[in-house]
Amino acid sequence: MSLSRAFFAIIRRDLVLALRRRSEVANPLLFFVLVITLFPLGIGAQPKLLQAIAPGIIWVSALLAAMLSLDSLFRSDFDDGSLEQILLSPHPASVLILGKIIAHWLVTGLPLLIVAPLLAVFLGMPTHSLGILLLTLLLGTPVLSLIGAIGVALTVGLRRGGMILSLLVLPLYVPVLIFASNAVEMASSGLPVSAQINILISILFMALVLAPWPTAAALKMSIN
Amino acid sequence: MFLVPDPVVRFFHRMASPPHFYRFTERLMPWLVVIFLLLTATGLYGGLYLAPADYQQGDSYRIIYIHVPSAWMSLFIYVVMAIAGAIGLVWRIKLAEIVAISSAPIGASFTFIALFTGSLWGKPMWGTWWVWDARLTSELILLFLYLGVIGLYGAIDDKRVASKAVAILALVGVVNIPIIHYSVEWWNTLHQGPTVTKMDKPSIHVTMLIPLLLMALSFNVYYLIALILRVRVELLQRERNTQWVKYRILENRQ
Numbered sequence: 001m002s003l004s005r006a007f008f009a010i011i012r013r014d015l016v017l018a019l020r021r022r023s024e025v026a027n028p029l030l031f032f033v034l035v036i037t038l039f040p041l042g043i044g045a046q047p048k049l050l051q052a053i054a055p056g057i058i059w060v061s062a063l064l065a066a067m068l069s070l071d072s073l074f075r076s077d078f079d080d081g082s083l084e085q086i087l088l089s090p091h092p093a094s095v096l097i098l099g100k101i102i103a104h105w106l107v108t109g110l111p112l113l114i115v116a117p118l119l120a121v122f123l124g125m126p127t128h129s130l131g132i133l134l135l136t137l138l139l140g141t142p143v144l145s146l147i148g149a150i151g152v153a154l155t156v157g158l159r160r161g162g163m164i165l166s167l168l169v170l171p172l173y174v175p176v177l178i179f180a181s182n183a184v185e186m187a188s189s190g191l192p193v194s195a196q197i198n199i200l201i202s203i204l205f206m207a208l209v210l211a212p213w214p215t216a217a218a219l220k221m222s223i224n
Numbered sequence: 225m226f227l228v229p230d231p232v233v234r235f236f237h238r239m240a241s242p243p244h245f246y247r248f249t250e251r252l253m254p255w256l257v258v259i260f261l262l263l264t265a266t267g268l269y270g271g272l273y274l275a276p277a278d279y280q281q282g283d284s285y286r287i288i289y290i291h292v293p294s295a296w297m298s299l300f301i302y303v304v305m306a307i308a309g310a311i312g313l314v315w316r317i318k319l320a321e322i323v324a325i326s327s328a329p330i331g332a333s334f335t336f337i338a339l340f341t342g343s344l345w346g347k348p349m350w351g352t353w354w355v356w357d358a359r360l361t362s363e364l365i366l367l368f369l370y371l372g373v374i375g376l377y378g379a380i381d382d383k384r385v386a387s388k389a390v391a392i393l394a395l396v397g398v399v400n401i402p403i404i405h406y407s408v409e410w411w412n413t414l415h416q417g418p419t420v421t422k423m424d425k426p427s428i429h430v431t432m433l434i435p436l437l438l439m440a441l442s443f444n445v446y447y448l449i450a451l452i453l454r455v456r457v458e459l460l461q462r463e464r465n466t467q468w469v470k471y472r473i474l475e476n477r478q
Contacts, residue, residue, distance in 0.1 A: 150396055154376060154389045164372075164379050168393060171368040172400050175407040182411055203403070210399065214392050217313075221388045 007099045014103030028069035028108045035061040054123035055184035066144035069108040070152045094212035101149045109141035132187035136180035139200040146211035153218035243468040249452045263442035270435030287345045293443040295338040301331035306398040309391030321387035326454035332370035358409040369397045
């Protein structure tokens with residue numbers, strides 16, 4: 001089997017598995033919506049205030065939703081031993097792992113893009129910034145999956161990896177959060193945002209190239 | 225490797241052996257303590273007595289003799305940790321792994337000291353304990369990175385595996401440190417205009433600078449001392465079943 005076929009086979013397999021267990025797809029999405037609805041309840045429903053902090057709310061919620069969904073990335077494969085088979089295959093583990101991360105993002109990250117505009121309207125964000133919000137989510141959520149994969153690969157073998165995972169992953173999410181929410185905020189006030197978008201793009205490509213290696217190395221370590 | 229003279233290479237090869245390291249550091253330690261005490265005494269004397277008071281901040285600027293060296297050390301130790309971790313990953317040198325994990329608590333303490341002293345200084349100077357300024361925020365995130373390393377090491381039972389995990393995490397973190405630093409800087413400058421953080425520091429006077437550098441050196445030596453102590457304990461724990469440890473302990477008992 002050639003490398004590209006193995007790569008796409010992994011993506012297909014993970015997508016099929018996710019479709020069979022729809023609750024795993026729905027959970028992060030529901031969490032995302034729930035957290036965002038908590039904010040107006042918690043801080044009061046003044047439209048001005050909500051509008052001002054809407055980009056931050058949406059992005060922090062996306063961050064938390066991405067983090068919560070991470071556990072499903074390697075958990076079942078680790079438990080039933082198929083992860084071991086993937087790592088034992090003659091193809092470079094990092095490429096196959098990248099396939100798993102992409103499938104995971106398609107299942108957990110992409111749905112956020114679909115509901116985010118709706119929630120943004122609920123929070124009173126100006127409509128002209130919705131495009132930028134979607135763009136930052138499109139560029140930023142894959143980075144969250146890629147960086148998160150490193151953290152989850154380090155902790156997948158642990159019994160209580162949940163708390164430690166947040167400590168590992170959230171500090172590394174900071175740059176994405178800063179640039180993305182800043183871009184949306186700038187767009188809301190009608191300022192140019194190409195600088196932030198370009199930096200997000202470069203972070204995405206850096207993560208795409210660099211993140212699969214430590215992930216594969218950490219998985220090999222966790223399997224032992 | 226070709227540029228390094230042979231005796232130096234041999235020295236490092238021998239240091240990678242735990243019994244040799246243990247013996248060597250035992251002899252090194254008194255010297256390090258003496259150097260540390262001398263540097264700290266002269267540095268503090270120069271900083272607290274000889275250096276003049278700042279014309280704007282009065283005497284409260286003197287906290288920089290603790291604050292600035294700890295901030296430097298917090299970054300330096302992270303880099304040391306990542307390099308030691310990488311060496312441990314690539315060449316499987318046990319001692320490098322131990323150096324990496326033993327550096328983490330020391331680095332975290334220096335980061336905490338830098339944050340704490342900065343906050344103490346900020347209250348009278350800026351009128352607030354904390355601002356979400358670029359420097360402060362990235363230092364806080366650095367503290368979280370250290371805590372992540374310590375937490376991960378504690379969570380994994382097999383210490384050889386844990387060392388590898390820590391090395392990977394430290395290396396990922398080192399890629400992120402410049403990104404975090406600059407992103408936070410950007411975020412801040414884009415976010416709010418000039419605030420209290422604009423210090424407009426005049427280039428520092430020599431009588432203030434020399435004690436600062438002395439303190440920085442003394443902190444480096446302190447790091448070395450603390451590191452060696454931690455590494456020795458960790459070595460004894462990990463090698464407790466080997467002959468040389470048994471021999472050592474029997475020797476001490478007599």
